[in-house]
Amino acid sequence: MTDLVGRLLRTPQGAIGCTLILLLAVACVAGPWIAPKDPEAIDFLGRFRPIGAENWLGADQLGRDVFSRLLVGARSTVPMALAATLLGTVVGAVVGTTSAHLGGRLDEAIMRTIDAVMAVPGLLLALLLVGTLGNGSGNAVIAIAVAFAPGMARVTRSVALAVRNQEYVKAAVARGEGGAWIVFREMLPNVMAPVVIEATIRVAFAVMLFATLSFLGLGAQPPSPEWGLMVAEARQYVHQAPWVLIAPSLAIALTAIAFNLVGDGLRDALNPRHER
């Protein structure tokens, strides 16, 4: 494990990505304490104050400090994306591994159905679900998780098919272990590596998707400093204060870039052909 982290940090993508994620983690954990100002403090004299010493990233339509809002907003954005990815990955990994373990016609039927579900664009599926469950961050997380699960199931299954024919799985079958034991104890731990890479890259999509839902008014609700919501609120004041819009936009993009970089780095670090 430490070996993997070392190899990850030796790849340039991994090093940059991990640094960015570390900064994000600090913002998520300590955001409210390190923020230079109160993110909710309204200051009408400071409306649309440009970038400067007073407000490092300017102030918004209510005179609230954009930098402080970004810092505090990290925890309404990034952990949500992580939770959604985790949930979707777990569900997808269990379904995919089970399908590979069952094999034959059942596997075929499950995979055909998953292919069919994947014909619904992820964002549309998430929109339909949030429309049903109601607006809010929690429901947006569930919706994204459901939208991710079929794709993760597909990835996991393709890995699990190879694992299924390994001796230790055959040994477990020969011992007469139950299906649940074989899926959870023998197969799942051994499909995790490629699944983790895929999941890391998906966190980037989850960040984007969650921000999109909030942007459309279906995820986080005002006055939350969620980044997608900040972009939505800043749009009508873009003439007076473009920085209010640009700052959260870049925060979303940087977060997505960070997870993409780490995913890419992990792929290099885990790829045996790139062994140095």
Add this chain to the structure above:
Amino acid sequence: MSFGWLLGRSASIVYTILVVSILVFGITQVLPADAAVTLLGENATPEALAAVRTRLGLDDPYWLQYLHWIGRVVVGDFGTSMRTGQPVGPEMFAALGRSLILAVSAILLMLVVAVPLGMAAALNQGRFADTATSLVSFVGIAFPEFVTATLLALVFADTLQWLPATGWVAPGESAGGFLSHLALPALTASVVLVAHVVRMVRSETLDVLHSDYIRAARLKGVPEGRVLVGHALRNALLPVVTIVALDVGYLLGGIIVIEEIFAIPGIGRQLMVAITARDLPSIQAGALIMAATYALTNTLADMAYTVLDKRIRYD
């Protein structure tokens, strides 16, 4: 492409639509909103509500409601919009047409940009052009549509005032107006596609350039331009067809946001309006049509593949 293969693909499209219809119906039917209340308003009398429920079959068991619905969909009747009182089908298909114009423009724009860029990166492997291209594509992938759309509108519509920020002009109405209104949405939709496909074209071109037949062509003295265009490009582009087809799903999702931001009356915007208004027939029809479009596109891509690559035959 044998008859049997076509039959199999048709069966899988039908199965896809069946699964999606159950999924969409299942999700929308548990919507907390009561369709009768949506239709008549909060102040309707219980008798009137009961009458409407009976008329719409809302008291029937779910499976019966589903069968009624899908039975009508099969003959092309998607029901009546609860918001406008108009038939849903014609409205949705007209909207789909506008969305497809947007999607096809985005794909064309992507091909024009991504193919030369990807090839150039491959030919300059490891040099500045290559690094710059992969950097740009890395950044491009990280921008969700709503961010790209707002930033592009900020630059080209609000600041420079070169292009209109919102709206749609039919191509028959005014060609100039049509193109200028299409420019920003198509550009937005193409950004992620370009970022994705550039990487694909680059790695495919690299693979092809290291193959034996390219070396053979060079050794027998074929001019470099013909090696690249005649021999390498064609084979490097093959996998791109599949990627583009798979990206259509992503594109259709992105189009929902793009149409919402640029106020384009396409299927994505119809869906957003329907979801906000809890207009069940419109939501069901829109989602079903979108999924069917995706399934069809992928089949068409597979067919195009066999035409482009004679080595592949589906039996």
